[in-house]
Amino acid sequence: MIAIHDVHMVYPGGRGRHAVPALRGVDLDVAEGEFVSVVGPSGCGKSTLLHLVAGFEFPSKGSIEINGQRVAGPGADRAVVFQQAALYPWLNVRENIGFGLRIHGMRGAEYERRVRDYIGIMGLDAFSRHAPYELSGGMRQRVAIARALITQPETMLMDEPFGALDAQTRNEMQRFLLRLWRTLRPTVLFVTHDVEEAILLGDRVVVMTARPGSVALDLAVPFQRPREWDLVLSPEFVEVKRQVLGVLRPQLETAEHLEEFIAGLEGTPE
Numbered sequence: 083m084i085a086i087h088d089v090h091m092v093y094p095g096g097r098g099r100h101a102v103p104a105l106r107g108v109d110l111d112v113a114e115g116e117f118v119s120v121v122g123p124s125g126c127g128k129s130t131l132l133h134l135v136a137g138f139e140f141p142s143k144g145s146i147e148i149n150g151q152r153v154a155g156p157g158a159d160r161a162v163v164f165q166q167a168a169l170y171p172w173l174n175v176r177e178n179i180g181f182g183l184r185i186h187g188m189r190g191a192e193y194e195r196r197v198r199d200y201i202g203i204m205g206l207d208a209f210s211r212h213a214p215y216e217l218s219g220g221m222r223q224r225v226a227i228a229r230a231l232i233t234q235p236e237t238m239l240m241d242e243p244f245g246a247l248d249a250q251t252r253n254e255m256q257r258f259l260l261r262l263w264r265t266l267r268p269t270v271l272f273v274t275h276d277v278e279e280a281i282l283l284g285d286r287v288v289v290m291t292a293r294p295g296s297v298a299l300d301l302a303v304p305f306q307r308p309r310e311w312d313l314v315l316s317p318e319f320v321e322v323k324r325q326v327l328g329v330l331r332p333q334l335e336t337a338e339h340l341e342e343f344i345a346g347l348e349g350t351p352e
């Protein structure tokens with residue numbers, strides 16, 4: 083469904099800035115309804131990859147196709163959820179959730195019903211008239227996910243959606259996302275820094291190299307669904323985690339910012 087072929091991305095330099103090679107030859111295919119987790123060192127181009135699939139930007143080289151069509155820009159078939167819930171501060175919860183439907187011209191009873199359904203699914207009934215600043219971080223992120231899902235996109239592009247949440251809220255949101263995914267079955271590309279989260283949620287875990295990023299490991303997660311939450315304690319899970327970390331760790335060490343950081347330290351007089 084998503085076919086990423088030999089994708090390179092260089093952000094152009096100019097006006098005193100260096101050009102930044104962000105991706106180098108990324109190959110990745112995602113099947114319809116599949117949940118693929120992506121991990122990699124900071125700055126390796128994970129967000130860049132999502133932006134390219136979303137159609138916010140275009141690859142310098144290579145191709146990205148969705149259902150055989152080259153990505154030519156953003157589309158209603160793809161929804162994006164960012165790390166910081168990007169809600170409209172002047173709209174309340176129900177208006178934020180219904181925003182995408184309105185853009186598509188939906189009004190009246192059908193609009194009301196759909197918005198009410200999603201507010202219910204997200205457990206936000208008591209907060210439908212609240213403004214974003216009156217919500218907790220987890221609630222804001224639920225609104226953002228509802229807003230993304232309500233138009234029933236085929237593809238969800240999620241960029242560390244739970245990265246800013248505390249461990250317990252994060253855990254609730256993970257279960258919640260899995261429940262939604264089982265019901266609606268969107269294709270998901272899910273970026274995270276958390277290896278356990280990547281394995282627990284994904285059908286596959288893709289590990290990227292340090293910048294410029296490419297695919298270092300593409301591993302099928304061998305656990306059946308639904309997955310129990312004590313799975314992370316099992317020796318089998320630990321073994322998969324070991325495999326992922328075995329590829330990820332050396333990439334973290336070669337990540338450029340660390341090299342620079344270490345070089346900086348070495349150059350510092352006592």
Ligand SMILES: Nc1ncnc2c1ncn2[C@@H]1O[C@H](COP(=O)(O)OP(=O)(O)OP(=O)(O)O)[C@@H](O)[C@H]1O
Nearest residue numbers: 093102103104123124125126127128129130131293
């Ligand atoms: N719009 C842009 N213009 C210029 N350079 C950019 C732009 N967006 C990203 N970059 C550069 O591309 C590289 C990859 O950035 P990207 O945000 O994709 O990394 P990431 O893997 O998502 O990192 P993190 O895990 O920290 O979110 C970085 O060096 C970044 O500075």
Ligand SMILES: [Mg+2]
Nearest residue numbers: 128129130241
């Ligand atoms: Mg990022």
